[in-house]
Amino acid sequence: MTAPHTHTHTHAGAHTGLEGATPPLGADPRTGAAVGYDPRRTLPLRVELRRQLSRRRTRLVFAFLVVLPLLLVAAFKLGSNSRDGQAPGLVDLATTGAANFTLFTLFVSTGFLLVVVVALFAGDTIASEASWSSLRYLLAMPVPRARLLRQKLLVALGLSLAALVLLPVTSYLAGGVFFGWAAPRLPLGGTLPTGETLLRLGIIVVYLAVTLLFVAALAFLLGVCTDAPLGAVGGAVLLVILSNILDAVTALGSLRHALPTHYSYSWTDALQPAVSWSAMISGALYSLAYSAVLLVAAWIRFQRKDITS
Amino acid sequence: MHRRKRVTTAVMLVVALVAGGLALGLTRGADPVAETALRVPVGAEPTGSSVSLDASVFRPAGTGPFPAVLLAHGFGGSKNDQTADARYLAQHGFLALTWTARGFGRSTGRIHLDAPAYEVKDASRLVDLLGARSDVVKDGAGDPRVAVVGGSYGGALALLLAGSDRRVDALSPQITWNDLGQALFPQFAATDAFRATPAGVQPIAPTGVFKKVWAGLLFSAGAGNSSCGRFDPTVCAEYQRSAAAGVPTPGLAALLRASSPASVLDRITAPTLLVQGEADSLFPLSEGDANARGIAAHGTPVHVVWFGGGHDGGVAETDRLRTLTLTWLERWLLRRAVPTGPAFQASVVMPSQDGSPDTVTVRTAPALPGVTTGTTPGQSRIALTGPTQRAVAPAAGTPAAITNLPGLGALGRAASGLGGAFSPPGQAAVFQSAPLEAPLRLVGAPSVDLSVRSTAGDATLFAALYDDPGGGQAATLPEQLVSPVRLPVGPGGTVAHVVLPAVVHDFAAGHRLRLVVSTTDQAYALPADARTYQLSLAGAGALSLPVVPTSAGGGGSGRLVAAAVALAALLLVGLAIAAGLSRRRRHAPPDPELAEVPLVIDGLVKTYGGAFRAVSDLSFRVERGQVLGLLGPNGAGKTTAVRVMLGLLRPTAGQVRIFGFPAVAGAPVLSRVGAFVEGPGLVPHLTGRENLELYWRATGRPADDAHLAEALEVAGLDEDLTRKVRTYSQGMRQRLAIAQAMLGLPELLILDEPTNGLDPPQIREMRDVLGRYAATGRTVVVSSHLLSEVEQTCSHVVVMHHGRLVAQGPVAELVGAATSVLLDVDDVDLAVRVTEQVPGTQDIRRTPTGLSLRLVGTPRAELLRRLVEAGVGVERLAPQRGLEEAFLSLVGED
Structure with missing residues (x-):
C-alpha cells in the first residue's frame, strides 16, 4: 500500500488523472449498491434508442422505406400498364390514387420486407451487443437481465412500429403526389370516403403490427440464444418462410390455421365494404399466443444464460 | 462451438415440434374404428323382386353401448361417400351406419325418389337393425338412440324418416328440398307481400318454370346410359312426359308431393340442425327456410345454418359443418350440456383477390326471425327508379341469358365470369336504386312488386338483384341466383309480388342495387312462342328487404374465447416463472462481516457443459487498497473467474462475494465494480466520447458521479475522442475501455489482461495509474499471463494453473520464498x-x-x-x- 504511494509522486506531471479522486462515495448498506445507483433507472429508453438510432443499419432501413414507394412510382410510370386479368386486384388499382397505392405497397411488403425489417430490429438488438462484446459490460454495470431485455425489446418494437407507420405514410404521400388523392377503389368495387380510408389504413397497420409481433418475438428469442446477429435475423426469416411453405401445403387442411403466418394477409379483410373481423381476430390471437410463448422462453433463457460473448 | 451447437439444436427442436404436431394431426385419422360390411334385406319392389341394401357399420373402439347415426348419401352416390364422416363420428364415440339407397351402387331395387313406401321404409328397417344390436344405446325395446344425417337426397330422406319414424332422436338434413315440386318447377311469385321468414316464399298457385338443366342432370345421374336406367318405371315415365311438356303431369306432381318433407314437417319432434347452401340454385335457401319454419312451428328445436357452399360449389366449409353436426349429436344423442351455439348462422363469403381460398365470415343471431317462436323479421325499404320498359322474349327462347351453369359447381361460376352474367340485348328491364349512403348487409330475400303486361296470356320472367359498383366496373350477381316467376296475365296486365333470391351479401356504400327482370334464362324451360312484355315497378316502387340483426363470431367465438383465456394463462404462467426465477436469485443474504472486504472467493467451481472444469475450488480474498495480480498461463481459468465475479457466469459451486454481497447476475453491488474483461466492448459507430457518455447514462447514475475528466485523462486520447471508435487502433480501444471501467471511480476495479495490445510506454503508464488508483483507498484486481507485469504492478498475487490456485500472498513474499x-x-x-x-x-x-x-x-x-x-x-x-x-x-x- 505504501509502495504505490511513492509512485504517485515520482510520476507527477505525467497523465495523473487521479489526483482529484475523492474517497469512494459509499454504498447503500441494504443492497450494497453504489450511492446513486438504482436498477430501475439503468439503460433508459432514450439511451437505448440513441444507441440504435445512431446505427447505420437503422438509418438504412428507414431510408429504404422512404425510397421504396418512390421506386414503385417510377416502376409504374416507366412500365406499360397491360391488364390481362378481368378481376381488378390491388395491383391493377395501384395507380388510381394515394390510398390504393399505399395498399399496394403494403401488399407487396407484407410477405417479406416487413418480416425482414422487424426481424432485423428485434433479432439484432441483443446479438449485436454480444458481437461487439458490449453486452457483458451492460450486464456488469449492472443492468438487471430482465430489464435489459425489456428495454431492448421496447425499443426494437418501437422502431419496428415506426417503420411500419413510415412505409404507408411515405406511400400515401408519394401516391398522392404522383397519382392524385382520389378516394380508394376497393378490390371488390366501390369507394370509401377519405376519413374512412384513413381509419381502414390505421386498422391495417395495427393488425400488421400485431401479426409481426410474432416475428419480433421469434427473432428476439434467437437473438438471445446466439451471439451472431446474422444467425438471429436470418434464422427468424427462415422460420417464417418455413411456415409460409407449410401453409402452402393444402393437404394439411385446417392444421394450417395454427401456422403463425397463416393469417398474415388477413388485413385485406379490412378492404371489404364492411370490415370482416373474424380472420383478423384469429390471426391476432394466434400471433399474441405465439409471441407470449417465445418471449417467455427468451426471458427464461436469458436469465439462466452464461454470458460468454 | 457449444453455443452454436445449442442454437442449432433449438432450431431443429422447433422444426421437429412443428413437424411432429403436423404428423400427429395427420395420423389422428388412424384410430381403431372397425368397419363391417353387411347386406340388409328390405321390402320388395312393386314387381315383387326382393331388394337388399349394401350397408356398413362403423363401430368405435370400446365396448359401448354407443348412440347411433344413420348417414344417408346424395343422389347418384353410394355409401362410400359417407365413409370419412362415418369414421369421424365413430372416432367421437358414435356407431355410424352407412348404406347405399335402393337403385344405386351395389344395392338392388329401383329409384323411387325418397318415396315413403320404399326409401323411407328402408331407413326404418335400418333403425330396426340398430334397435336389435346390443352395442347401441336403447331408449326402449327396439328403440335405438339414433340420429339421421344426410345431404341433398339423403337430407330429404332424413326429414321424411324423422316425420314417419318416432324413434329418430335428432337429425341434420343438409342442402335439401322442402317441396320437390317447387324445387324443380320454381315459382317465386308470392301470394302475399308479407313474408314470415327472411328467405320464405309462399308461391302462387300456378306451377312455376321447369328447371330443365338441373332436372336433366339429376335424371341422367339416375338413368345412366339407358332411357330409364334404374328408375322405377312409373317415376321414369311421369318424368319424361313432364319434361317434354315443361309442366308436371298430375302423376308426377303426386309423386313429388309424396317425396317432399313439406307434408311431414308437423310430425317431426326430433331436434333438427338444418344446413342450407348459399351457393345453391337447385335447392336454394328458400327450401331450407320452409323446412325450418315447418318444424319449428310445432315447438321442435331447430337451428339453421346458411353456409358458403351448396350444389353450385362455393366454399365447402367441411370442417365447420362437421364440428357443428358433431356438437348437435353430442347435445341430443349423448344428452350432454354442450353449447350448440346461436340458433342462426350465416356465412359471408368474400372472394379472394390473390387466388387463395375465399374467406368466410360467420354472422350469427340468437334467433332466426320467423322461425324461432315469437319473432318476425324486420323490413326495410330501398326505393328503385326506372321507367316502364319493353322486353322481348324470343321464339323458342333463344338466345337466352346465361347466369349459371348448373352441375358445373365452381367451374360454372367461373365460366360465367366472376359474378357477372350474359344477357342478350332487349330482353330485360332494369330498375336501379340511388347509390347507397351506407354499407348494406343483405341476409335473406328482398321482394318487389312488379306490374306486368304481356302480348300472350301469361308471362315467364326471371328477376335478379345485381350489385352495381358504378364507375365503369361490371355489376355482379350474388351467387348467380335468379328467381323464376310464371304468371297468368289478363288483358289489363297484372301485379305480381316477386321474391328475389335469398342471399347473404354485402353491398358497399356508393354501390347501387340493380333489379334486372329478364325474359330468358338458359337453365329453364322457356315459352316456345315469341312475346313482348311491358314491365314497370308497382306500388311504392321500392325493394322491401328483410332485416336480420346479426353479430360477428358466434360459430367460432367459443374457440376465440378459449384462445384468449389460454393466452392469458400462458402469459401469467410465464411471468410467474420469470418472477420466481429472479426472486430466488435476489434472496442470497449478504454477509455484514465482509462489508469492508472488496472480494472474497470461496470454493469456486465452474464447469462448462458438465465436462470441462475451467475453475476448480478457487478461494482467495482481496483486501482494500491492494493491487492483486491474478497470474496464470493462458487457459488457467483467470477470465472465467473474472466473469463469475461480474455475475456473467453462474458458478457451478462456491460463491463470490463483493463487499459481502453475493456477486450474482444483476446484483446491485456490481455498481461498485468497474470492469474490463477480455477486450473492449465499445459501440463502433459512436465516437470515443459518446461511448463513455452513453455508457455512463446507461448506468442511470448521476452525471456528476462519473468523474469523466479523470477517466479521459487515463485514456489519454485527447482529440481522437471525437472520432468514431471503428477507426481506432487496438491500443486506443484498449485505453478507452479501461477508462470506461474507471468511470465513477469504482471501489473495486477488475481488469482482465489490460496491457494486451499496449506498447511498452503505455504499459508503464498503466502500471502507474493502477498504483495510484489503489492509493486512493480503492482496490484493483489485474489478471495477466505476464510474470513481469504482475511482479512490477501488483502488491499481492494469486497464481492459477489448470483452474486451481497454486500460490498466493504478497508479491515480495513469493519472490523472497x-x-x-x-x-x-x-x-x-x-x-x-x-x-x-x-x-x-x-x-x-x-x-x-x-x-x-x-x-x-x-x-x-x-x-x-x-x-x-x-x-x-x-x-x-x-x-x-x-x-x-x-x-x-x-x-x-x-
Whole structure:
C-alpha cells in the first residue's frame, strides 16, 4: 500500500488523472449498491434508442422505406400498364390514387420486407451487443437481465412500429403526389370516403403490427440464444418462410390455421365494404399466443444464460 | 462451438415440434374404428323382386353401448361417400351406419325418389337393425338412440324418416328440398307481400318454370346410359312426359308431393340442425327456410345454418359443418350440456383477390326471425327508379341469358365470369336504386312488386338483384341466383309480388342495387312462342328487404374465447416463472462481516457443459487498497473467474462475494465494480466520447458521479475522442475501455489482461495509474499471463494453473520464498566459498562474470553483507526474474 504511494509522486506531471479522486462515495448498506445507483433507472429508453438510432443499419432501413414507394412510382410510370386479368386486384388499382397505392405497397411488403425489417430490429438488438462484446459490460454495470431485455425489446418494437407507420405514410404521400388523392377503389368495387380510408389504413397497420409481433418475438428469442446477429435475423426469416411453405401445403387442411403466418394477409379483410373481423381476430390471437410463448422462453433463457460473448 | 451447437439444436427442436404436431394431426385419422360390411334385406319392389341394401357399420373402439347415426348419401352416390364422416363420428364415440339407397351402387331395387313406401321404409328397417344390436344405446325395446344425417337426397330422406319414424332422436338434413315440386318447377311469385321468414316464399298457385338443366342432370345421374336406367318405371315415365311438356303431369306432381318433407314437417319432434347452401340454385335457401319454419312451428328445436357452399360449389366449409353436426349429436344423442351455439348462422363469403381460398365470415343471431317462436323479421325499404320498359322474349327462347351453369359447381361460376352474367340485348328491364349512403348487409330475400303486361296470356320472367359498383366496373350477381316467376296475365296486365333470391351479401356504400327482370334464362324451360312484355315497378316502387340483426363470431367465438383465456394463462404462467426465477436469485443474504472486504472467493467451481472444469475450488480474498495480480498461463481459468465475479457466469459451486454481497447476475453491488474483461466492448459507430457518455447514462447514475475528466485523462486520447471508435487502433480501444471501467471511480476495479495490445510506454503508464488508483483507498484486481507485469504492478498475487490456485500472498513474499540472484564479483572463488556458508543458498553456479544461486528464506541484503564482510568486491547483485522462477517451480514444467 505504501509502495504505490511513492509512485504517485515520482510520476507527477505525467497523465495523473487521479489526483482529484475523492474517497469512494459509499454504498447503500441494504443492497450494497453504489450511492446513486438504482436498477430501475439503468439503460433508459432514450439511451437505448440513441444507441440504435445512431446505427447505420437503422438509418438504412428507414431510408429504404422512404425510397421504396418512390421506386414503385417510377416502376409504374416507366412500365406499360397491360391488364390481362378481368378481376381488378390491388395491383391493377395501384395507380388510381394515394390510398390504393399505399395498399399496394403494403401488399407487396407484407410477405417479406416487413418480416425482414422487424426481424432485423428485434433479432439484432441483443446479438449485436454480444458481437461487439458490449453486452457483458451492460450486464456488469449492472443492468438487471430482465430489464435489459425489456428495454431492448421496447425499443426494437418501437422502431419496428415506426417503420411500419413510415412505409404507408411515405406511400400515401408519394401516391398522392404522383397519382392524385382520389378516394380508394376497393378490390371488390366501390369507394370509401377519405376519413374512412384513413381509419381502414390505421386498422391495417395495427393488425400488421400485431401479426409481426410474432416475428419480433421469434427473432428476439434467437437473438438471445446466439451471439451472431446474422444467425438471429436470418434464422427468424427462415422460420417464417418455413411456415409460409407449410401453409402452402393444402393437404394439411385446417392444421394450417395454427401456422403463425397463416393469417398474415388477413388485413385485406379490412378492404371489404364492411370490415370482416373474424380472420383478423384469429390471426391476432394466434400471433399474441405465439409471441407470449417465445418471449417467455427468451426471458427464461436469458436469465439462466452464461454470458460468454 | 457449444453455443452454436445449442442454437442449432433449438432450431431443429422447433422444426421437429412443428413437424411432429403436423404428423400427429395427420395420423389422428388412424384410430381403431372397425368397419363391417353387411347386406340388409328390405321390402320388395312393386314387381315383387326382393331388394337388399349394401350397408356398413362403423363401430368405435370400446365396448359401448354407443348412440347411433344413420348417414344417408346424395343422389347418384353410394355409401362410400359417407365413409370419412362415418369414421369421424365413430372416432367421437358414435356407431355410424352407412348404406347405399335402393337403385344405386351395389344395392338392388329401383329409384323411387325418397318415396315413403320404399326409401323411407328402408331407413326404418335400418333403425330396426340398430334397435336389435346390443352395442347401441336403447331408449326402449327396439328403440335405438339414433340420429339421421344426410345431404341433398339423403337430407330429404332424413326429414321424411324423422316425420314417419318416432324413434329418430335428432337429425341434420343438409342442402335439401322442402317441396320437390317447387324445387324443380320454381315459382317465386308470392301470394302475399308479407313474408314470415327472411328467405320464405309462399308461391302462387300456378306451377312455376321447369328447371330443365338441373332436372336433366339429376335424371341422367339416375338413368345412366339407358332411357330409364334404374328408375322405377312409373317415376321414369311421369318424368319424361313432364319434361317434354315443361309442366308436371298430375302423376308426377303426386309423386313429388309424396317425396317432399313439406307434408311431414308437423310430425317431426326430433331436434333438427338444418344446413342450407348459399351457393345453391337447385335447392336454394328458400327450401331450407320452409323446412325450418315447418318444424319449428310445432315447438321442435331447430337451428339453421346458411353456409358458403351448396350444389353450385362455393366454399365447402367441411370442417365447420362437421364440428357443428358433431356438437348437435353430442347435445341430443349423448344428452350432454354442450353449447350448440346461436340458433342462426350465416356465412359471408368474400372472394379472394390473390387466388387463395375465399374467406368466410360467420354472422350469427340468437334467433332466426320467423322461425324461432315469437319473432318476425324486420323490413326495410330501398326505393328503385326506372321507367316502364319493353322486353322481348324470343321464339323458342333463344338466345337466352346465361347466369349459371348448373352441375358445373365452381367451374360454372367461373365460366360465367366472376359474378357477372350474359344477357342478350332487349330482353330485360332494369330498375336501379340511388347509390347507397351506407354499407348494406343483405341476409335473406328482398321482394318487389312488379306490374306486368304481356302480348300472350301469361308471362315467364326471371328477376335478379345485381350489385352495381358504378364507375365503369361490371355489376355482379350474388351467387348467380335468379328467381323464376310464371304468371297468368289478363288483358289489363297484372301485379305480381316477386321474391328475389335469398342471399347473404354485402353491398358497399356508393354501390347501387340493380333489379334486372329478364325474359330468358338458359337453365329453364322457356315459352316456345315469341312475346313482348311491358314491365314497370308497382306500388311504392321500392325493394322491401328483410332485416336480420346479426353479430360477428358466434360459430367460432367459443374457440376465440378459449384462445384468449389460454393466452392469458400462458402469459401469467410465464411471468410467474420469470418472477420466481429472479426472486430466488435476489434472496442470497449478504454477509455484514465482509462489508469492508472488496472480494472474497470461496470454493469456486465452474464447469462448462458438465465436462470441462475451467475453475476448480478457487478461494482467495482481496483486501482494500491492494493491487492483486491474478497470474496464470493462458487457459488457467483467470477470465472465467473474472466473469463469475461480474455475475456473467453462474458458478457451478462456491460463491463470490463483493463487499459481502453475493456477486450474482444483476446484483446491485456490481455498481461498485468497474470492469474490463477480455477486450473492449465499445459501440463502433459512436465516437470515443459518446461511448463513455452513453455508457455512463446507461448506468442511470448521476452525471456528476462519473468523474469523466479523470477517466479521459487515463485514456489519454485527447482529440481522437471525437472520432468514431471503428477507426481506432487496438491500443486506443484498449485505453478507452479501461477508462470506461474507471468511470465513477469504482471501489473495486477488475481488469482482465489490460496491457494486451499496449506498447511498452503505455504499459508503464498503466502500471502507474493502477498504483495510484489503489492509493486512493480503492482496490484493483489485474489478471495477466505476464510474470513481469504482475511482479512490477501488483502488491499481492494469486497464481492459477489448470483452474486451481497454486500460490498466493504478497508479491515480495513469493519472490523472497524462492528467488534467483545473479552476482557480478571480482573474486569468484572467494565468493563461492562465502556463499556456501550462508544458510538457504542452493544451486550455486559459476557464470563468466560471477555466480548465480537460489536463495531461500534469506534476504538478499544478508547475503550481500556477508560477501562484503569477507572482502568480496560486489559489482552487481540482481534478483533474476524472481517470480518467473517461483511461478515455474509452482506450476511445473509445462
